[in-house]
Amino acid sequence: MRRGTNPVLTFELPEAITISALYITFQQNRQTVLEKDLTAVTYDKENIITLPLSQEDTLLFSELEPVWVQLRLRDNLDNAIASEPMRVNVGEIFKDGVI
Numbered sequence: 001m002r003r004g005t006n007p008v009l010t011f012e013l014p015e016a017i018t019i020s021a022l023y024i025t026f027q028q029n030r031q032t033v034l035e036k037d038l039t040a041v042t043y044d045k046e047n048i049i050t051l052p053l054s055q056e057d058t059l060l061f062s063e064l065e066p067v068w069v070q071l072r073l074r075d076n077l078d079n080a081i082a083s084e085p086m087r088v089n090v091g092e093i094f095k096d097g098v099i
Contacts, residue, residue: 001067002091003058004098011071011083013047018076024051026061027068033060055098063092 001007011024019038026034034057042050049071061067067090071083 001053001058001061001088002093003061003063004055004093004096005058006055007053007058009051009053009069011049011051013049016045016047017073019043019073020076020078021074022049023072024049025070025072027070028062028065033067058090059096059098061090063090066090 001009022038022041024036024041025032036051040051044050067088069086069088072081074080
């Protein structure tokens with residue numbers, strides 16, 4: 001992922017579930033930098049969660065270290081699930097800010 005861009009992140013779940021709560025947390029240096037919830041994503045019939053990020057979102061990340069991403073969700077049966085943390089490298093940009 002590159003700072004100042006608007007990527008679309010996709011996450012594939014191992015099986016179809018009905019999601020009642022969802023948080024996608026982005027951390028750098030063990031600090032939460034960004035968090036998105038169920039209202040920010042789409043979830044399709046192929047078990048794919050899609051999360052668009054804005055330029056403002058990616059400008060929150062430093063290119064000096066990777067971002068760690070984790071999904072936590074609760075299904076309609078009240079089961080709580082957490083993904084393994086995922087490492088995402090952050091690329092630099094020469095001109096900072098939103099364009």
